[in-house]
Amino acid sequence: xxxxxxxxxxxxxxxxxxxxxxxxxxxxxxxxxxxxxxxxxxxxxxxxxxxxxxxxxxxxxxxxxxxxxxxxxxxxxxxxxxxxxxxxxxxxxxxxxxxxxxxxxxxxxxxxxxxx
Amino acid sequence: xxxxxxxxxxxxxxxxxxxxxxxxxxxxxxxxxxxxxxxxxxxxxxxxxxxxxxxxxxxxxxxxxxxxxxxxxxxxxxxxxxxxxxxxxxxxxxxxxxxxxxxxxxxxxxxxxx
Numbered sequence: 001x002x003x004x005x006x007x008x009x010x011x012x013x014x015x016x017x018x019x020x021x022x023x024x025x026x027x028x029x030x031x032x033x034x035x036x037x038x039x040x041x042x043x044x045x046x047x048x049x050x051x052x053x054x055x056x057x058x059x060x061x062x063x064x065x066x067x068x069x070x071x072x073x074x075x076x077x078x079x080x081x082x083x084x085x086x087x088x089x090x091x092x093x094x095x096x097x098x099x100x101x102x103x104x105x106x107x108x109x110x111x112x113x114x115x116x
Numbered sequence: 117x118x119x120x121x122x123x124x125x126x127x128x129x130x131x132x133x134x135x136x137x138x139x140x141x142x143x144x145x146x147x148x149x150x151x152x153x154x155x156x157x158x159x160x161x162x163x164x165x166x167x168x169x170x171x172x173x174x175x176x177x178x179x180x181x182x183x184x185x186x187x188x189x190x191x192x193x194x195x196x197x198x199x200x201x202x203x204x205x206x207x208x209x210x211x212x213x214x215x216x217x218x219x220x221x222x223x224x225x226x227x228x229x230x
Contacts, residue, residue: 004159031210035220042222044220045218045219104150105216
């Protein structure tokens with residue numbers, strides 16, 4: 001089966017514009033994570049979805065960032081009024097199983113966002 | 117912040133075993149040790165995890181000390197394709213109050229040389 005896919009692979013935008021990044025997790029995976037990787041900060045957690053539970057948004061850096069997961073599958077990360085410091089690779093990961101799971105996280109290839 | 121410390125970089129000769137150390141002296145009883153790696157321009161890839169016993173799979177072996185304060189990832193016969201950044205992570209199982217999120221440190225850049 002297919003792995004985690006993300007689109008677009010690259011996105012260049014102007015400062016102040018809104019962007020949407022998409023993640024298609026592995027079918028049947030109940031957990032979905034967003035991370036970002038930037039030169040100065042390394043890999044950092046952003047948000048977590050598990051089934052129909054309220055997402056854990058504790059890693060979102062500002063209220064310009066939001067994410068949703070429709071129907072327990074596809075997820076969209078939205079960044080409003082982008083700033084240059086938002087430039088990074090945004091990674092999505094999905095994981096099988098339910099509470100108590102030790103399952104590995106399967107990562108997508110990422111979306112490279114460049115804010116000019 | 118990451119609860120692990122790793123050397124910044126290591127070299128290994130192709131065909132030889134690569135031994136990557138990790139210190140996690142503040143690990144809790146319910147935290148597992150995970151290893152991921154990230155090859156250039158790709159997303160991180162799971163390698164192996166363990167709690168207190170040594171573990172082996174088709175990719176690597178994980179040796180955890182008896183006091184669980186450190187561990188070593190062993191790639192038995194390193195190839196050029198194993199050149200990557202290797203991350204050691206401690207993590208609790210996903211549950212009602214735990215997301216199971218991964219907290220990445222800086223990792224070890226392993227360079228396998230011909």
